[in-house]
Amino acid sequence: MNSRLVKYASFFLLVSIIFIACKKDEEPEEELPTEENKPYTLDYGIFPTPNIPSDNPLTVEGVKLGRMLFYDNLLSGNNSMSCASCHKQENAFSDINRFSTGIHGIQGGRQAMAVFNLLWNTSGFFWDGRSTLLRDQALIPIQDPIEMHQMLPELVSELQASSNYPAQFKKAFGTSSVSTELIGKALEQFMYSIVSNRSKYDEYLKGNVSLTAQEERGEFLFNTEYNPAFPDASGADCRHCHGGDNFENDRYLNNGLDVDTDFVDFGRELVTGLAADRAKFKVTSLRNIELTPPYMHDGRFNTLEEVVEHYNQVKSSSTLDGSFGPQMPGGLQLSTEDKAALVAFLKTLTDFEMINDPRYAKP
Ligand code: HEC
Ligand code: HEC
Incomplete structure (x- = not known):
């Protein structure tokens, strides 16, 4: 073998060794x-x-x-x-x-x-x-x-x-x-x-604790549809969107924060490109809501009282969710007591065990 051939042969040998070595590294x-x-x-x-x-x-x-x-x-x-x-x-x-x-x-x-x-x-x-x-x-x-x-x-x-x-x-x-x-x-x-599922309300559902009369009134309003023909049986219909075990419905909706000309953040439309999704945002869970102020995608409300005041009279727009239809244009017309009852109910959703659970804390 001439020396040039030896050179080539050893070069190829080296290349294949490197190749094999790299290949091995890449194997998952x-x-x-x-x-x-x-x-x-x-x-x-x-x-x-x-x-x-x-x-x-x-x-x-x-x-x-x-x-x-x-x-x-x-x-x-x-x-x-x-x-x-x-x-x-x-x-x-x-x-x-x-x-x-x-x-x-x-x-x-x-x-x-x-x-x-x-x-x-x-x-x-x-x-x-x-x-x-x-x-x-x-x-x-x-x-x-x-x-x-x-x-x-x-x-x-x-x-x-x-x-x-x-x-x-x-x-x-x-x-x-x-x-x-x-x-x-x-x-x-x-x-x-x-x-998170260890709130007072969860304990109440299991029959371990009772709610106050005000919290029970709030629960009724939260879960009951708006019905102006029967004021005594009329509620605030929050469950319509914030329903189920996690108090949300996995959807993107417009809950009446603004009229069309005041939309700043187009929300879901930025993802889908559809004008029909304008100013729609994720329906978030209401569990622990007492602990997570301020509220809404832009944090415009500082308190739950302000949130309830908002739902008492939502604003009309092109993409407002249809479920608000029956209460337009006059709003829910909740009494002062009923507004307070809704807030009291929302506070039963706080899970103090979750926020103190060492499994989730800084290691
Ligand atoms: C500077 C503050 C900040 C930091 C740091 C931050 N986040 Fe967030 N996080 C936000 C904001 C604001 C949103 C909402 C943003 C939006 O919707 O555009 C968000 C949203 C989320 C959501 C969405 C929850 C849902 O229900 O859809 C998750 C999950 C999340 N963050 C996890 C993380 C993780 C994991 C990290 C670290 C790698 C992190 N965040 C760091 C501010 C922060
Ligand atoms: C048509 C569906 C719908 C109904 C009905 C509805 N919500 Fe909402 N809710 C939403 C959506 C969507 C958001 C998020 C909106 C945003 O941030 O722009 C939201 C946000 C909230 C927030 C703030 C959440 C956060 O993380 O900042 C609270 C509190 C709340 N709703 C309470 C209620 C209460 C109380 C009722 C009944 C009076 C109610 N909602 C009825 C859809 C609804």
Whole structure:
């Protein structure tokens, strides 16, 4: 063999070794569940069996990793802010500021949303539903320039270089190689693990406590349709949209905050491109509503009293939900006592156990 041939032969040998070595690295390592990574026991009481994504089952180590990430300032561009900076447990994982302030001191234009019972939320995330999967949603605030303003590749290398994360990724997902996909999946697991169904009202439904007369009146108004022909049997029809176990209906609707000329945020239309979706927003859960002021997508109301005052006389617009039809144009005409009763009922939905649950607290 001449020397040139030897050179070529060894060159090809080297290339194939590198190729094989790289290929090996790229092969996906065994995912869930590993021996020490047990399924996470989700305690959801009377709620219907949730639809947990089959490609991301909740595991003890996965939820733990998600919780570490949720509370870690490393997730933001200048390491000053975590998800929990805007989603505080004491406020049912929301922010009591009208608009949350991001890492550069700039505020966004929407009110932070509460994070709990998201497993029973099956039609998108954010006020306008622009994220379909929770794992994708989780990566948006990280990159948002006015929220956490972090580059994902930079975050991946920071976590990879840290002393504790690679081992925790290994425990959770069977690989110590950090990736954007697994960050999203871990955050999804932790957020899905947050369940709220231990309020006074839940205890009342189980027959363990009683409601006051005022709370019972509020419950009646909340659950009963508006019917001007029979004032004694007429209610405020809140259940129409805020119904079911989670006090929401998984839809995007216009609840009469503005007339057409005052629409500022087009809400759902920004996602679907349909004028029929203009100024429609997610019907949020009313659980823990006492803890999550201010209210609505733009935080325009500071108190539940103001919210009830709003529903007493909603504003007409092209996309106003049809269910308000019977009460237009005069409004619900609730008495002072009935307005107070509705607020009293809403406060029975507060879950003090959830906000003090160590499983959801900063690790
Ligand atoms: C600077 C404040 C801020 C930070 C930090 C932040 N969020 Fe949010 N979050 C918001 C706001 C504001 C909204 C509503 C935005 C919208 O609808 O456009 C929101 C919405 C959400 C929702 C939607 C809930 C629902 O019911 O649809 C989830 C889930 C969520 N955030 C999780 C996270 C996670 C996970 C992190 C960390 C990776 C995070 N947030 C960081 C302010 C923040
Ligand atoms: C037609 C459906 C509909 C009806 C009926 C309805 N709501 Fe709502 N509700 C919504 C929508 C949609 C939002 C979110 C609107 C927004 O932010 O722009 C909302 C938001 C709220 C909020 C604020 C939630 C938050 O996280 O800031 C409260 C409180 C509330 N509703 C209470 C009530 C009460 C009390 C009643 C009965 C008097 C009622 N709703 C009737 C659709 C409805």
